[in-house]
Amino acid sequence: MSGSPTQPAVTSVRRADAGEGSGSVELRSISKSFGGVTVVKELDLSVRPGEFLSLLGPSGCGKTTTLRMLAGFEQPDSGEVLISGAAVQHLPPHKRDVNTVFQSYALFPHMSVAANIAYGLRQRRGIDRAEIRSRVSEALDMVQMTRFADRRPSRLSGGQQQRVALARALVNRPSVLLLDEPLGALDRKLREDMQVELKLLQSRLGTTFIFVTHDQEEALSMSDRVAVMLDGRIEQIADPYTVYERPATAFVAGFIGQQNFLPGTPADGGRAIEIDGGTIHPGEPVTTPGPVRVAVRPEAVRVAETPPAEPANALPGTVAAVSLLGDVLQYVVHADAGHELLARVPRRQAGRLAEGARVWCSWAPADVHVFPAEATPRDSTRDPIGSAK
Known part of the structure; x- marks a missing residue:
């Protein structure tokens, strides 16, 4: 994506079973250690359905480990992980109603854009070809990549590849989308454009986004709330204005701005x-x-x-x-x-x-x-x- 940001076209891609509490996230006293070093310490966090929440902090603060425990790539040593009201801490990633977008887009180079987006759907049972085609078409339209459907990833810009990675995650209609510093590989102008588009997309879809970043401006500009982390704990969680204007601790005051x-x-x-x-x-x-x-x-x-x-x-x-x-x-x-x-x-x-x-x-x-x-x-x-x- 280059040039001025435009409002993403969003069609009928929505969370499945968007009932009461669908898309909510709750972490209850979760802890995680590696090699005797505790990186997340009895952390509590509640995320509202449809909220855009950023986990913000310096390297080593525990934000990515927290996200990985939500995704199922790491198991907490203690505590509970609840998604849409159901405990999932013992479930593998593919059995959780979440999808993850990483900084490395991990697109299949030998597949077209459309095939990359369809890949996850084709691995699931009970979805016929017509449904797959329809949902892929909707996802391509959603991220404005319809005219690139037949291209290979090597012929796309970084911003375009990031759009494909988002579409691939959203085509599964997860209740929660997890994003692990997905804009870090983009240059500054493209990253700023993508921030605007990503926030517009999230607002229109109503999907819960949990976004990990170490970039303060990125977190403040995109989030409904920001959770500032240090040493495996949350120092402050509040809306961007409150975090900036009324920091709760000296660390938050110095880290934000x-x-x-x-x-x-x-x-x-x-x-x-x-x-x-x-x-x-x-x-x-x-x-x-x-x-x-x-x-x-x-x-x-x-x-x-x-x-x-x-x-x-x-x-x-x-x-x-x-x-x-x-x-x-x-x-x-x-x-x-x-x-x-x-x-x-x-x-x-x-x-x-x-x-x-x-x-x-x-x-x-x-x-x-x-x-x-x-x-x-x-x-x-x-x-x-x-x-x-």
Whole structure:
């Protein structure tokens, strides 16, 4: 798929037996270890029928293992896996009402597109040739690949091959579609186009999608909810807006997007936080005892050559670098107190600040998030004192 994304044409391909609870997923206290190392730890998760849920996290967090236990490629050491209300943890993959799409499309090179899509149906009993032809035709139309039905995979682009892999999975009409980083092999523009098409397709089909990715933007742009994972557990599960604007932990704050982290100590009954070089006023009083980490997103940081009227939540410094990121200007500011701050300002609203300019960085109390100091924001783009990694 190249060029501007278009809305997928969806015909009558729907989940079979779409009764009450069909397409729901529930994991109850599932755990999995390999070689004595626990990679999923008593994880609980509920997915609503027809929901698009992403499992998001760094490499080794347990997201792919969780997906493989859902698919039946791995057996949990303990706990239950329920699909559409039925326990399936002891069933092999082919007896579960799910299909999986992988990053490697695994298309048969000697078969045409239509034959690849039909392959799974032909392995099942009770489906006659007319039904297979009808369902393959619907699936081809659904992913806009009808005119490529007779081509071999080697004559398709990466995006087209990904469409075939999706059609092959959806032609079986599963209650749940599992996707293991399926867009990872595509270039950025094609991947962004595919994100739009995949979300439109899921919304129109009503099939439950569970999507594994380490790409934060991908998860936020496509999902109804995002489950952020770390060390085999879910750190936070919520809609994309909540995960981004109200992170539950320092890890989530640092992993989703970018943050400036500043160490500090609560003062004035938690109504203020003392940091090197100034005072920060949070939107709500801090109840965390002892040292804390303050998190402020780069887009919340205002940069100006004159000091703000309110001295709290403001630090003076020097512009160390300026970068153009499309419609956004990014400033790296070395604060006088030693902090390194990242600020992102819409290009049309940004002043003409050059490297070496003296500036003030400030932000609103509502944009301040506070976490216990011991909660190290692993895998964030800024370290706990705001220095670039």
